[in-house]
Amino acid sequence: MMDKIITSKIIKDTIENECVKTIMFNHAEPIEPGQFYMIWIPGIDEIPMSVSVIQQKKKGITFRTVGKATKALFQKTKNDIIGIRGPYGNGFSLKGEKILFVAGGTGIAMIAPAVEQAIKKNKVVDVILGAKTKKDLFFINRLKQTKATMHLSTDDGSIGFKGFATEKANELLLTNSFDAVYTCGPELMMKKLYQICLKSNIIFEASLERYMKCGVGLCGQCVVGKGIRVCVEGPVFSKSMLKDIPDFGVFNRDASGKKQLL
Numbered sequence: 001m002m003d004k005i006i007t008s009k010i011i012k013d014t015i016e017n018e019c020v021k022t023i024m025f026n027h028a029e030p031i032e033p034g035q036f037y038m039i040w041i042p043g044i045d046e047i048p049m050s051v052s053v054i055q056q057k058k059k060g061i062t063f064r065t066v067g068k069a070t071k072a073l074f075q076k077t078k079n080d081i082i083g084i085r086g087p088y089g090n091g092f093s094l095k096g097e098k099i100l101f102v103a104g105g106t107g108i109a110m111i112a113p114a115v116e117q118a119i120k121k122n123k124v125v126d127v128i129l130g131a132k133t134k135k136d137l138f139f140i141n142r143l144k145q146t147k148a149t150m151h152l153s154t155d156d157g158s159i160g161f162k163g164f165a166t167e168k169a170n171e172l173l174l175t176n177s178f179d180a181v182y183t184c185g186p187e188l189m190m191k192k193l194y195q196i197c198l199k200s201n202i203i204f205e206a207s208l209e210r211y212m213k214c215g216v217g218l219c220g221q222c223v224v225g226k227g228i229r230v231c232v233e234g235p236v237f238s239k240s241m242l243k244d245i246p247d248f249g250v251f252n253r254d255a256s257g258k259k260q261l262l
C-alpha cells in the first residue's frame with residue numbers, strides 16, 4: 001500500500017460513452033481487481049476510483065461524470081497531471097471454478113479486470129453487463145475478446161435481455177450450477193442478488209460504495225454497520241460480512257455523514 005501521493009501524467013484517455021471515460025497512467029505497484037485508488041484532481045478534490053485496467057507498469061480508471069470532481073476529471077486529457085494514492089481496500093477473492101459476474105452501470109468498470117483475471121486463472125466465466133439503455137454500456141468489445149460468455153441486459157431492451165440484470169442473473173442461476181457470484185453496481189441490484197444467493201451456499205461477494213475522505217481507515221466517513229470501514233475492510237464484502245451490515249441496500253451517508261435512504 002502506498003500512502004504517498006504520486007503525481008503522474010495521463011498517458012492515454014479514451015471516451016467510452018457520453019459520460020464515461022478511461023484514463024491511463026504509469027503506476028508499477030501491483031493491484032487486484034476490486035481494489036481502488038484515491039485520485040487527486042489538482043485544485044478540485046480527491047475521490048475514490050476502482051482500478052479498471054491492470055497492466056504491469058500501467059493502470060487505468062474508468063469513471064462516470066456525476067459531480068464536480070468527476071466532471072473536472074472528464075476534462076483531463078493526455079499529459080495532464082493527476083495524483084494517485086493507493087492501492088487501497090481488498091479485491092474479489094475469485095474463488096470457485098464456475099463464476100457469474102454481474103455488473104450494473106458504472107460497476108462494469110471494476111468488473112472488467114476481475115473477468116480478465118478469472119479467465120487468466122482458467123475459470124469458466126459468465127458475465128452480465130447491465131444498464132438502463134444501450135448507450136450506457138461500455139467495455140463490450142473488450143470483454144468479447146476474453147473467453148467469458150457475455151450476456152447484455154438493458155432495462156428498456158435496446159440491446160440484449162429486456163429487464164433488470166438481477167432477472168437475467170436469476171435465470172442463469174436457475175439453469176446453471178455456479179460456484180460464485182461477484183457483483184458491482186447499484187446497491188439495490190446487489191442486495192437483490194445477495195437475497196437470491198442467501199438461499200444456497202454459493203460464494204457471493206459485492207463491492208460497496210460509500211462516501212470516502214481519507215481512504216485509509218482514519219476519518220470514519222465510510223463506516224457501515226458497527227465500525228466496519230468500507231475503505232479498509234471492503235470495498236468487497238462476502239456474504240457472511242454483509243450479514244453484519246444492516247445498512248446494505250438501505251442507506252448510505254452524504255459528505256456531512258447524514259443518512260440518505262437508497
Ligand SMILES: Cc1cc2nc3c(=O)[nH]c(=O)nc-3n(C[C@H](O)[C@H](O)[C@H](O)COP(=O)(O)OP(=O)(O)OC[C@H]3O[C@@H](n4cnc5c(N)ncnc54)[C@H](O)[C@@H]3O)c2cc1C
Pocket residue numbers: 036045047048049050051052061062063064065066067068069070071106109110208209210211212235
Ligand atoms: C471504493 C470506490 C470505488 C469507486 N470506483 C468508481 C469507479 O470505478 N468509477 C466511477 O465512476 N465511480 C467510482 N466511485 C464513485 C466515485 O468516487 C464518485 O462518483 C465520486 O466521488 C463523485 O465525486 P464528484 O465530486 O464528481 O461528485 P459529488 O459532487 O461528490 O456528487 C455530486 C452528486 O452526485 C451524487 N453522487 C456521488 N457519487 C455518486 C455515485 N457514485 N453515483 C451516483 N451519484 C453519485 C451525489 O449524491 C451528488 O448529488 C467509487 C467509489 C468508491 C467508494
Ligand code: FES
Pocket residue numbers: 211212213214215216217218219220221222223229230231232
Ligand atoms: S474514508 Fe476515512 S475511514 Fe474510510
